[in-house]
C-alpha cells in the first residue's frame with residue numbers, strides 16, 4: 001500500500017511508473033538473505049553499508065540473514081561531473097571496526113559505473129580482510145566502466161532516473177517504500193529553474 005506522499009507525488013506527475021513495489025523488494029531481500037545465510041555459515045560476517053542510500057537496504061537485508069553478524073558504516077564523498085561518478089572518492093567517515101581476517105560484505109543500494117565500489121574495494125582489500133564481496137539491490141550494468149564482480153545482485157535496471165527505497169534525487173524521496181521512475185520533465189524543469197536563478 002502506497003503512503004500519502006507517494007500518492008501525492010504520483011498525482012503531481014513528479015514520480016511515474018512503480019518499477020519495483022515494496023512487495024517485490026521484500027521478496028528479493030528474502031531470497032538474498034537466504035542465500036547469504038547459507039554462504040556465510042561459520043564465518044565472521046561484517047556487513048558494511050555506504051552512507052547514505054544503502055542504509056535502508058542494509059536494515060531490511062540483515063533482518064533476513066539468520067546468522068550472527070556485525071554492521072559498520074562508511075561515508076564517502078565522490079567527485080562527480082554533471083551527476084556522473086568519476087571514481088575519485090574521499091572517505092569522510094571510515095569504518096569503526098578492523099576488518100582484518102573478517103568476511104566483509106559491502107551492501108549498496110545501486111552500482112552504476114562501478115567506479116565508487118571499485119575504489120572502495122581497493123582501499124578495503126589493503127586492510128587484509130579474509131574475504132570481501134558485494135551485494136547490491138540494483139545493478140545498472142549498462143553504464144558499467146569498472147570491471148567488478150558482484151556476488152549478490154537484486155534487480156537489473158536500465159538508464160531511467162529512479163528514486164525511492166534509499167535512492168534520492170537531491171536528497172529527497174529516499175523514504176518512498178517502492179522504487180519509482182522519476183519523471184524526466186521534473187528533472188529538466190528543476191535544472192532549468194536552477195540555471196535561471198543562477199547569477200552567472
Ligand code: PRP
Pocket residue numbers: 050051052053054078085087108109110111112113114115116117166167168
Ligand atoms: C550511489 C550509490 C553508490 C554510487 C554508485 O551513491 O549508493 O555509492 O552512487 O555509483 P557508481 O557505480 O557510478 O560509482 P550516491 O553518490 O548517489 O550517494 P548516496 O548513497 O548518498 O545517495
